[in-house]
Amino acid sequence: MTTENSLKQLRRKAYLAYHQDGILDIVIGLAIIGFGLMMLSNSLVVFSWLPALLYMPLKNAITVPRFGFVQFDSEVRTKTQLARGLAIGVLTISVFVGLYFAVGRDSIPAVLRNWVGENFMLVLGGFGAVMLIGTARLVSLQRLYWYAGAMLGIIYLGIRLDIAEPVYTITLGLLFLIPGVWMLIRFLQKYPRTGEGNAEG
């Protein structure tokens, strides 16, 4: 093995360990469960993304004091990645909103309009999967690809088996939340808080 490969592996190992706290999974899971619960109670589903705001505070409160702080890329590269992520997010949401209005205003062919109407949750899941794949590419987390596949699979099964939308949406959220909680418990066991802050001996 070359030195360069060893360093890449070292970086990869440290990088993955930093993201094995399950916080991302928990936040996504909570957002999806929130979406399902809001559908169930006919509330405003647009607020279901709010758990995403918990990500950084949780990371700073749980991960950093135990695992330590590490910045893998230069600030320029971090900003570029963030900009790319935002671009993917904005583009995906724009296409989704555009499609939503196009369906509502009869500006697309009837066949397509009917299909989107009948499979709206699948379309929504498709956009969710695209965002997950985009995030997976940005942060190099393989499990997000599995989540993207599972998202489409569960929605497809939910539609085919005629299960109520909120039920399979909440199930999907649990699919993210349960592994996230399990990863968090393992993380907390592996990296207990020393109670000595960051001060060196």
Add this chain to the structure above:
Amino acid sequence: MPKAKGAESDPGIIDGLDRAIHSPARLKILAILSVAERADFTFLLNQTGLTRGNLSSHLSVLEEAGYIDVNKEFVERVPRTLVRLNPAGKTAIQNYRDNMQDVLDELLRS
């Protein structure tokens, strides 16, 4: 090439090796820092498996050798020691690698 304070000189073919780097613990610290932009004390503690005292002492050697920059800051009233490999450290690693290669080549030839 800068030498660590108090570094001893070895006779023979390993004279050229940088004693500030030529220690498994310090080599590990430098390897970790070489794959990250910057890291704090707790992160290095977890990744190296060293004790606080050992890590602190190895970081002092590397700082005195001029290979790393150490900055202390407070985040929400908690002290954080941020460590970064500087350009001199990157060059030193490269030199160490070349010298080590020479040493190994020499040993295999003899």
